[in-house]
Amino acid sequence: MVCDYFFPQPGGVESHMYQLSTKLIDRGHKVIIITHAYDERTGIRYLTNGLKVYHVPFLVLYRASTFPTVFSFFPMFRNIVIREEIEIVHGHASLSSLCHEAILHARTMGLRTVFTDHSLFGFADAGSILTNKLLKFTLSDVDHVVCVSHTCKENTVLRASLDPLMVSVIPNAVVAENFRPINHPSYPLETLDKPMTQRALGPHDTITIVVISRLFYNKGTDLLVAAIPRILAAHPHVKFIIAGSGPKAIDLEQMLERNVLQDRVAMLGPIRHEEVRDVMVRGHIYLHPSLTEAFGTVLVEAASCGLYVVCTQVGGIPEVLPAHMTVFAKPEEDDLVAATGRAITKLRKNQVRTEDFHDQVKKMYSWTDVAARTERVYDGISGVLSDAEFYGYDAADAASWSATRGRAGVQSFALIDRLKRYYGCGIWAGKLFCLCAVIDYILFLLLELWAPRDQIDIARNWPKKIIQEQPAKERMSRRDG
Template identity: 25%
Template structure:
């Protein structure tokens, strides 16, 4: 992560639908960040990842941050597009390998391509599929948040899931059975859920739904995300040699040196690209953030003009 000072504050450059009830805090309460979200999965696809990125980006924009999205092209949708709220999206001309995944994402997703049940579902059809069952089994080997288990619990299902990534933090213990990422552990967890279901120990779906719907709001998610950026922006940026030493010490002698080699190659590639295309030639996103941003001013001035014409 790189940082630069803007308006007296450090502004971090990080890599990591219409807004409802997104509170705009006073400008003096927060530090502003320039945030870049990178994902293969984004609009015009509409699923859990896409919705999460879009909603979170809009709430962060409302809170005064500058946000851009980097994804691959979708058909004729290439280049730079602006979505509502001044959200700038870069649709890169990268080759898709499988299921809207580029080569990098596909390589990391190979363990997830073993089973195909219903295929891709339209977002509006997810609820109708989920309510047909009683137990939702999630077998992810890697996961950050897993919107699917929140959707399943919201539909009243008992969730059985692997205990990986951020999943243990998503739902309370009474709504999820956590398992090790192994066949035996998943079978045991599934049997436990079936026994609870048959014995009537599971709460009714409407009670589960009413409990889950209070857990997350996009305003709350944006505020918690903002705290992460604030903490990271305050950390010391290590020089390259210190980063390599940390990679080797944390990842082991062999793996650490392999990761360090990739880090050096990536750094040299970045230096080469910045030499080929200097920062001064790169288009800067419109500062559309906050209640006084350019995008908001343009919207309300146009709206006032139309109202005057009607009068």
């Protein structure tokens, strides 16, 4: 797994990589993660379940993304891949420089590659145009692509000019046991106050609205700044809890000072992922004003904690939760205020059974299922599954499919075949991409001569626990003792 975004930074991509990796390890695979250094967290770290993380010391440019160098990452990446005997490189996130560089180098080394897209991008602004061109370069020579929602799949197929058969939809999930409501049977001795959504709320009972998000423009922080004063003015017995950090935090603080709302809005600042549940259970409603979202894992976490979700109807958000758990709003100030008001009214009239949300979410989302579906992608690109079985085409289409795509979705690792795919990425960009591929291949040959594979030590695998079943009499004696 390769991505710029990983723990200790909180976020959906970070959680996705960690949970998916641990579940793949449980299924018998060896998984390592490559990311950049975070503050003092450098070198090699071991996480739960023997998950090894390589924190490479690269310069961070913007929003935890490293400075793109294209080639300088190759020697270190090659050394790691050979040391760990890696067979598949799985990159995450369109804006991750390490991800794109790793996929390029992996294809040069003859490794299978997978890319997971977690975001939605437009087609008109300068940033999106550059990102889409880079994505087209990377995905023109990738084995398979995974998207976290059907909306995300449509967006990625259009941005990178992909065959839809080359893209699978595997959503995010949640560890439901870590996001249980206070009043859940598994918490019989909980000391905190129980949320009042489990009974009919009176007109003077306080309703708490929770917001946990990175405070950036695309997360709808400007909408939040405009909507909070109007929501609090219309509903005197409502309070807000806001957790998160970002450049828009100053706008929220200025809004609170202008409207003198410090006693009704608590700003917690950045919180760790393991603290999210403790913040969520203090509320009744979760407000998510995002302007663009491919999936929104935090919505699943909020519903699992027994919160009624108010969210904007953008991107892949409508696919995440069933209608009875959510109130949708347009990404506009007036509609967001109105939708929040409807949610408050429903809770006061006891029209929503939020106490049932946790068990329903637990049945809908599972990281074990996500890992099994991802494993099937690995089997498909590795040749364990036949093309017809993996891609789902009819026998009549086999000849045309093999002629255009070849085994496992790409033609071959041969440099000439890769150059043909890169050349079709644009009049000028195609030539530039071919030049990058040629330089990368020359660098690979030089590294093979300068640092031969047989001189690179192979890393020892993390020892697995072997749990032996105890005899029934021994178990009974220990229990009785």
